[in-house]
Amino acid sequence: MRTVNEISKLTGISVRALHHYDAIGLLKPTRVTEAGYRLYDGAALKRLQNILFFRELQFPLKEIKVILDNPRFDPGEALAQQIKLxxxxxxxxxxxxxxxxxVQKGGTDIMNFDAFQKTEFDRYAEEAREKWGTTKAYAEYEQKRKGRTEEEMKTAADRMMALFAELGSLREHSPADREVQEKIEELQAWITENYYHCTDEILSGLGQMYAGDERMKHNIDQAGGEGTAEFASRAVAVYCSGRRE
Structure with missing residues (x-):
């Protein structure tokens, strides 16, 4: 077993990033001691290696989690795809x-953009996503996305951000307030209608990502003001825990 500090020194991944991976369920420690220390075994290190390969290939953390959690995920086949990519x-x-x-030799007047095309890489990366990212929710999202125009998808995304803006206007309230909880219920219904069936389990995971994923946190705070992502995360936790009672 290795501690989080040992893993950080071994891989170059910061302790903060490893804590974030734990928070979003991407890389859970094998065991947590009574003192709160995270410990990782060989299987966890192998999963981290796969995470780092996919990160090097610029796959978002959310996609990596979907891929690695797929019951059909084959590490050997995935490694072959990673090598190709x-x-x-x-x-x-x-x-x-x-x-x-x-350009350096011929001057800055050379106008050729072929070198910037990544069509083959993008196509192969999409194949990897399609092969391993096939959870029910992902498949449902893809089906809905294919049936909509870019404008319709943008409208849905804008409404999502508007919901976070409305949540942001309530962040001085308790996350358990009825008005706040009604807004979370509306958010869950909106996700189900526009993306995939958002179960309480999925919503709970999303809530953790709102505060844990830096890009999501930035976007949500931009929509609703500083602290909105953390507030939405707490409100989702209250909502989901209340539904389990």
């Missing part, structure tokens, strides 16, 4: 370097 990425970088040298 890394090779495509290296090829792309080599082409960019060659093009940059051409």
């Amino acid at each position: 890394l090779e495509l990425r290296r090829k792309h970088i080599d082409e960019l370097i060659s093009f940059a040298r051409e």
Whole structure:
């Protein structure tokens, strides 16, 4: 077993990032001691290795969790895909370097954007997502996305941010206040209608991500004001715990 500090030194991943991975369910410690120390075994290290490979390939943490939690996930096959993606990425970088040298030699008037295209890489990455990211919720989201225009998807996303703005206006209240809880219920219904069936379990996981995922936190705080993401996370926790009683 290794401590979180040992894992951090071994991998170069910060302790804060490892705590975040734990909070969103991406990498749970194998055991937590009575003193609160997180301990990781070999299986956890193998999962972390997969996480780092996917992160290097710029997969979002949410997608990585879906992929690794898929019961059909095959580490060997996934590694082969990761190698292929890394090779495509290296090829792309080599082409960019060659093009940059051409520009350097010939002056800045060279106008050719072929080197910036990542079509092959993007197509192969999408295949990996489709193969492993096949939870029921993900499949439902993909089905709804295919049946909508970009404008319709943007409208849905804008309404989601509007809901967070409304939550932000209530952040001086208790997360357990009826008005706040009604807003969480509305949020859950909106996700179900526009993205996938948002069970209490899924909503609970989303609530943790609102405060734990830096990008989500930034976007939510931008919509509702500083502290909205943390407030929404607490309100979701109250809502879901009340539903379990």
